Amino acid sequence: MRLKRIKGIKFGLLSPKEIRKMSASKIITPDTYGEDGFPIELGLVNQRIGVIDPGLRCKTCGGRMGECPGHFGHIELAAPIIHVGYAKMIYRILAATCRRCGKVLLGEEARAKFLDGIEQQKEKQADVGDVVKLVFKEAAKNDVCPFCDEIQKRIKYDKPTGYIEIDKEDKERRLMPTDVRERLEKIPDDDIPLFGMDPKNARPEWMIITVLPVPPVTARPSITLESGQRSEDDLTHKLVDIIRINQRFMENRDAGAPQLIIEDLWELLQYHVSTYFNNEIPSIPPARHRSGRPLKTMTQRLKGKEGRFRGSLSGKRVNFSARTVISPDPEIEIDEVGVPKDIAKELTINVNVIERNLEAIRETLKRGSEHPGANYVRRSDDKKVKVTETNHELLAEELGVGWKVERHLQDGDIVLFNRQPSLHRLSIMAHYVRVMPGRTFRLNPTVCPPYNADYDGDEMNMHVLQTEEARAEAKILMAVKRNIMSPRFGRPIIGGIHDYITGLFILTWGEKRFEKEKAQDMLHKINIHDLGEPAGSFESSSGIQVPYWTGKQLFGRILPKQMDLQFRGVVCEKCIERGEKCKKENCPREAYVVIKGGDLVCGVIDEMAIGSFKGKIIEHIFRLYGEDEAKKFITDSARLAINCIKQSGFSFGISDEDIPKEGKAQIREEAVYAAEHKVEELIRAYDAEELEALPGRSLEETLELLIMQELGRARDDAGDIAERYLGIENAAVLMAKSGARGSMLNLTQMAACVGQQSVRGERINRGYQGRTLPHFKSGDRRAEAHGFVRASFKDGLTATEYFLHAVGGREALVDTAVRTSQSGYFQRRLINALQDLEVKNDGTVRETRGTVVQFKYGDDGVDPSKSECGKVVDIDEIISDIVEVDVGA
Amino acid sequence: MKKETLSILGHELVSEHILMDESEVKELLDKYKIRKVQLPKIKVSDPAINGMGAEVGDVVKITRQSRTAGKALSFRLVME
Numbered sequence: 001m002r003l004k005r006i007k008g009i010k011f012g013l014l015s016p017k018e019i020r021k022m023s024a025s026k027i028i029t030p031d032t033y034g035e036d037g038f039p040i041e042l043g044l045v046n047q048r049i050g051v052i053d054p055g056l057r058c059k060t061c062g063g064r065m066g067e068c069p070g071h072f073g074h075i076e077l078a079a080p081i082i083h084v085g086y087a088k089m090i091y092r093i094l095a096a097t098c099r100r101c102g103k104v105l106l107g108e109e110a111r112a113k114f115l116d117g118i119e120q121q122k123e124k125q126a127d128v129g130d131v132v133k134l135v136f137k138e139a140a141k142n143d144v145c146p147f148c149d150e151i152q153k154r155i156k157y158d159k160p161t162g163y164i165e166i167d168k169e170d171k172e173r174r175l176m177p178t179d180v181r182e183r184l185e186k187i188p189d190d191d192i193p194l195f196g197m198d199p200k201n202a203r204p205e206w207m208i209i210t211v212l213p214v215p216p217v218t219a220r221p222s223i224t225l226e227s228g229q230r231s232e233d234d235l236t237h238k239l240v241d242i243i244r245i246n247q248r249f250m251e252n253r254d255a256g257a258p259q260l261i262i263e264d265l266w267e268l269l270q271y272h273v274s275t276y277f278n279n280e281i282p283s284i285p286p287a288r289h290r291s292g293r294p295l296k297t298m299t300q301r302l303k304g305k306e307g308r309f310r311g312s313l314s315g316k317r318v319n320f321s322a323r324t325v326i327s328p329d330p331e332i333e334i335d336e337v338g339v340p341k342d343i344a345k346e347l348t349i350n351v352n353v354i355e356r357n358l359e360a361i362r363e364t365l366k367r368g369s370e371h372p373g374a375n376y377v378r379r380s381d382d383k384k385v386k387v388t389e390t391n392h393e394l395l396a397e398e399l400g401v402g403w404k405v406e407r408h409l410q411d412g413d414i415v416l417f418n419r420q421p422s423l424h425r426l427s428i429m430a431h432y433v434r435v436m437p438g439r440t441f442r443l444n445p446t447v448c449p450p451y452n453a454d455y456d457g458d459e460m461n462m463h464v465l466q467t468e469e470a471r472a473e474a475k476i477l478m479a480v481k482r483n484i485m486s487p488r489f490g491r492p493i494i495g496g497i498h499d500y501i502t503g504l505f506i507l508t509w510g511e512k513r514f515e516k517e518k519a520q521d522m523l524h525k526i527n528i529h530d531l532g533e534p535a536g537s538f539e540s541s542s543g544i545q546v547p548y549w550t551g552k553q554l555f556g557r558i559l560p561k562q563m564d565l566q567f568r569g570v571v572c573e574k575c576i577e578r579g580e581k582c583k584k585e586n587c588p589r590e591a592y593v594v595i596k597g598g599d600l601v602c603g604v605i606d607e608m609a610i611g612s613f614k615g616k617i618i619e620h621i622f623r624l625y626g627e628d629e630a631k632k633f634i635t636d637s638a639r640l641a642i643n644c645i646k647q648s649g650f651s652f653g654i655s656d657e658d659i660p661k662e663g664k665a666q667i668r669e670e671a672v673y674a675a676e677h678k679v680e681e682l683i684r685a686y687d688a689e690e691l692e693a694l695p696g697r698s699l700e701e702t703l704e705l706l707i708m709q710e711l712g713r714a715r716d717d718a719g720d721i722a723e724r725y726l727g728i729e730n731a732a733v734l735m736a737k738s739g740a741r742g743s744m745l746n747l748t749q750m751a752a753c754v755g756q757q758s759v760r761g762e763r764i765n766r767g768y769q770g771r772t773l774p775h776f777k778s779g780d781r782r783a784e785a786h787g788f789v790r791a792s793f794k795d796g797l798t799a800t801e802y803f804l805h806a807v808g809g810r811e812a813l814v815d816t817a818v819r820t821s822q823s824g825y826f827q828r829r830l831i832n833a834l835q836d837l838e839v840k841n842d843g844t845v846r847e848t849r850g851t852v853v854q855f856k857y858g859d860d861g862v863d864p865s866k867s868e869c870g871k872v873v874d875i876d877e878i879i880s881d882i883v884e885v886d887v888g889a
Numbered sequence: 890m891k892k893e894t895l896s897i898l899g900h901e902l903v904s905e906h907i908l909m910d911e912s913e914v915k916e917l918l919d920k921y922k923i924r925k926v927q928l929p930k931i932k933v934s935d936p937a938i939n940g941m942g943a944e945v946g947d948v949v950k951i952t953r954q955s956r957t958a959g960k961a962l963s964f965r966l967v968m969e
Contacts, residue, residue: 844921851927860958 012201016211024048024060024071027214030243032222032232044239049073050216070216075242077210077273078249079266080177082161084274084281086207090180091157093187093195093204096139099165100150102186104194105142106135114138114194132196139194160281161270176266181208209273214239234295238276238287245269320347320464326419327455329442330642334494334634335480337417337431337462338442339409341371344435347464348375348406349413355401362399364407368392371408371435378404409433409464414471416463416478417441419451423827426450426483426493430474446500446638447480449612450493481631484622490864492619492630495612496638501740502650503641504555504605509590509728512551513538519549522643526636528557551644556599558636559617560625565595567616569608570739607739610637614739623868652731657751657794663725667718667752672790675714679707679783686781703781708756708763711788715755719748726751750793754801757787757808764804772807775800896940905952906937909964914948917964931965943967 025048032045038056039045045052048059050070058068082090097104104111117131143152156164156172163175184205192199220233232240249265275287278299286294302308322343329338353361367373368387377395378384380402387395399405409415411434418428429450436442441460448454465471476482486493496504506512514522519531531554534547568582572591575582584592585602593603595617608614622630659667685691686703694702723744726733732747734740749755757764764787770778776785784790787804791797797805836848843861845854857863868874897903909917918925925948931938933945943949947967955961 842921846927849927850923852921852923852929855921855963856958856961858957859953859955859961862957 010201012198013203013206014213015203015206019072019074019211019213022072023074023213025073027073027075027239027243030240030247032236032240033230044214044236044243045217045222046073049214050218052217052221068218070218072216073214075212075214075239075246077212077269078246078253079269080181080208080210081212081270081273082177082180083207083209084160084277087159087161088157089195090184090204090207091155091163092136092140094163094175094180094183095155096136096195097183097187097191098145098148098150099152099183101145101148102183102191103145103147103188104135104191105139105145105152106194107146110138111191111194118193118196128196132194135194159283161274177208177270181205181210184208212242212273234289234297235276237289238272238295238297241272241287242269242276245272318463320466322347322462323459325440326443326453326458326460327440328445329436330445330638332434332442332444333432334444334446334631335431336434336444337415338436338438338440339415339433339462340439340441341435341437342439343462344409344433345369345371345373345375347409347462349409349464350466351405351407353399353401353403353405358399358401361405361407362396365392365396365399365405372410374405374407376406378406409435411435414465414474414479416465416474417443417451417460418463419453419458419460421824423452424450424488426486427452428478429480429483430478431480444635444638445497446612446634447494448497449495450483450486481627484618484627484630484634485865486613487863487865489613490867491613492615492622493612495615495618495634496607496610496641497612498741499645499650500638500641501607501611501738502735503643503645504610504637505734505738505740506648506650507551507640507644508555508600508603508605509551513548514551514554515546515548518647519554522554522640522647523557525643526558526639528636530557532557552600552602555605555640556595558633558640559595559598559600560621560629560633561598563595563598563621563624565593565617565620567593567608569593569604569606570611570614571604571606571737604738606737610634611739650731652735654794656726656731657747657792659722659725659751663721667721668790671714671717671721672753675710675717676783676788676790678710679781682706682710683781704762707781707783708758711756711783714788715748715753718753718755719744722748722752752792754789754791754793754797754805756783757789757804759808759811763787764807766807772804773800897936898940903937904954906941907950907952908941908943909948909950913950917948925966928964928966930968933967933969938967945969 025046026042027044027046027049029040029043031040031043033043034040039047039053041047047056049072051058051063051065051068054065057064058071060071061068063069106114114131114135118128121128121131144150145152151168153168154166155175156166158164158174163180165173165175167173184203184207187204189199192202192204195204197204215235217236220235222230222232222236225231245265245268249262249269252261252265271284272287274281274284275295276297279286279295279297280300287297288294300307305311322339324340324343332338351357351361361374364372365374365377365387368389369375369392373392374387376384376386377399379398380400385391385395411432413433414430415433416428417431420427422428427450429447434442441462443451443453443460451460453460465474480494484492484494513535516531516534520529523529523531531549535550535553537545537547540546569591571589572587573589582592585594587603590602590604593605593609593616594601605617609617618630618634621633682691682703686699691699691703691706693699694705697705723733726747728734728737732742732750733744736742736744736747759766764772767773768778771780772785772787776782784800787808789797789801789805791801837845837853838847839845839857843856844852845857846852862871898906914925925946928948931949933939933943938949941949945967949965949967951963951965953961953963
């Protein structure tokens with residue numbers, strides 16, 4: 001076939017002439033295959049319109065299956081049929097043209113004006129739709145033709161494909177497609193541009209179908225079921241219907257059947273052709289398969305998410321990919337992915353055999369389909385051979401330079417790893433393969449945050465890169481260690497989560513002493529064998545001096561030597577904001593972290609130090625020592641944390657929510673009862689009309705607001721009291737304070753008081769008139785009656801509390817469901833609009849035509865992932881680096 | 890007959906719009922190696938443009954307060 005260059009694309013309607021011209025065969029028989037198993041001549045699976053059976057040749061182009069692209073056929077319809085897709089347009093044109101002379105019902109002047117308007121729009125390459133709309137509107141107003149003085153009748157559009165003409169005496173007459181076509185034929189070419197159409201490419205009468213094009217069989221292949229039975233495509237089924245009715249129509253007409261029967265058949269033919277184009281037309285029942293399933297016809301093939309455009313053209317399926325459940329493996333590196341052996345054996349990488357890798361590949365080939373083996377070889381004569389049990393040793397012997405081998409995925413290969421929804425670029429990163437037993441992908445838990453993954457059954461995809469260029473690009477741009485810093489907020493997105501934070505918190509909190517054995521146990525697995533000088537020694541029971549190391553000291557071992565850093569952790573209570581002085585090194589909560597010369601001098605390691613999203617230490621190491629050092633620190637800190645937490649163990653149970661009796665009483669008296677009492681006071685004041693309205697609010701709103709405030713405070717108070725009884729040794733408090741998981745609010749609700757339930761920011765006010773439940777009196781404004789839950793989750797809720805809690809809970813559930821779908825769609829729109837923008841070398845942001853969008857990227861030209869938290873420079877840090885004084889909060 | 894309109898320039902919430910003269914425009918276009926039509930656009934009917942009496946084809950310099958950079962410059966071509 002000759003190569004041709006595309007000069008332009010023309011849209012228009014197919015004329016009957018064109019359809020016949022491009023048709024390779026007339027289709028007359030509704031049958032597909034004959035008894036001999038071969039396609040029937042002039043049938044729907046015609047050998048002239050394409051081949052789908054192996055071994056047969058196309059009678060039009062001579063191509064075999066796969067070579068012949070298919071050719072259109074055609075059906076001569078016994079009577080014209082309205083094309084549903086253009087039914088509305090036909091109606092507009094009918095209403096806008098004269099019923100006798102066919103001219104557009106506009107005076108010369110108006111006609112010229114509109115033609116000029118359309119011409120202008122075309123010159124600007126703008127949409128002519130608005131002008132055309134006006135043409136139809138104006139023309140339909142005239143009820144006398146300005147050219148032939150014919151009095152026009154009103155046209156009614158009878159959905160989906162009927163037109164009724166109504167005259168002055170309200171007498172109705174149905175226009176048959178033949179009548180409609182006759183009228184459209186009369187419209188002069190000069191008038192057609194007024195409809196926004198080009199008479200050369202689209203005459204209005206072509207919207208009425210007289211000849212139906214039949215798509216090639218390659219576009220509607222039949223499939224052979226396992227039972228050997230053939231199952232035809234939905235489109236073929238529909239075409240069979242059309243041909244059957246078409247035949248019956250002809251037979252009846254030739255036999256001189258009564259008009260009534262003819263019209264019925266005509267309508268039936270119209271129905272079949274309509275549903276052939278679109279099987280989801282409102283007001284007509286969809287055509288169904290024998291099984292009752294609606295047929296998937298033309299429109300359904302193109303439309304929607306799984307349609308040809310969104311499903312097949314914009315989004316495609318790929319080879320060399322795998323998908324399975326993910327599970328954690330803290331032992332592998334952060335930029336590795338554990339790949340099940342079965343997957344590694346299925347996915348291959350193509351290698352060219354050269355002198356230097358000849359022997360290595362020979363070894364691979366010798367193993368055949370045993371794991372690090374190969375699946376296929378392509379010999380130097382370009383013949384592809386499958387590697388089998390019987391031939392792999394022979395192939396290995398024959399192997400020579402110039403062969404290509406599709407070898408199994410091996411340790412160290414680079415692959416892309418992805419979790420949907422791919423909301424940012426970190427949702428696809430490059431990992432190194434590590435082949436493992438089992439059936440799941442293994443993932444280091446520290447890389448969960450960028451993927452937003454957890455292990456409750458999440459599945460992820462893996463793509464094997466096939467070219468050297470792709471591998472190089474992935475290594476340089478997409479590797480995990482390259483993406484430790486988030487391009488969104490300029491902080492590490494990879495870092496410790498959950499137990500990693502807990503572990504290091506336990507290790508560095510206070511002064512924990514570890515004997516040599518335990519200290520080494522924690523560090524030797526991360527290849528640190530030098531413990532440094534012991535912090536001191538204590539006397540053992542047998543009277544010997546035993547040296548010990550502190551937890552802070554051990555943590556310092558994994559820091560780069562000579563590293564200096566100061567910051568405040570998440571345990572900081574923000575003394576400065578409250579106007580007090582920061583106690584710094586003497587902070588009772590150890591919130592002030594000082595690292596000097598690679599040693600943790602003071603402070604406790606929490607989320608702010610090593611957590612993802614915060615991770616000050618990770619950030620510092622990344623910027624000063626580079627990505628490899630940062631990666632090493634992340635793995636080391638994760639392993640140290642695990643080794644530490646393993647020594648003491650860490651768990652949380654029901655008893656951790658226990659508060660001593662006096663605490664319980666205090667919560668009840670000081671928080672709950674006090675607040676309820678105050679609420680009753682407020683209600684009394686309101687009833688006595690002593691309450692003063694807040695600015696801009698009604699009295700009632702004021703009361704609600706004050707009650708809400710009071711009850712909100714009650715829960716906080718309850719939480720504070722509970723906190724006093726639950727120390728840092730409580731697992732939940734430790735997790736909440738260190739930032740590992742959960743919040744103090746979660747704990748408050750479990751241990752002290754669940755608090756006020758709300759719907760739309762107000763107390764619960766729905767249910768019956770004046771009350772939420774029959775348990776309360778109408779008009780009861782007390783806390784209890786509007787969803788204040790005084791119990792804690794551990795104590796258990798009363799029946800009414802439970803119900804009102806469910807009411808509030810439902811809103812939260814609905815909210816998340818609605819929010820995710822809305823923000824998802826919003827992001828889709830945003831990405832579609834912005835995807836082609838590019839930052840050019842001169843710092844400008846431009847779109848594809850070179851039009852400037854921003855003169856400087858983000859106004860300041862800063863890449864957040866390469867900046868100090870999105871700022872150009874961190875002045876505070878620079879100053880404190882030089883003059884050794886702490887500035888700012 | 891031009892309708893009297895209230896000029897919004899000078900209001901604290903309206904960024905500073907300055908009409909650029911030809912030499913300035915040339916310098917700008919040379920700096921970014923672009924043609925005039927590749928500049929971002931602003932409509933003549935925009936209240937800010939309306940208020941300063943700029944015409945189609947003029948270029949205005951807009952100085953905006955920016956959260957990231959303090960002050961940010963932008964240049965827009967006045968269009969229909």
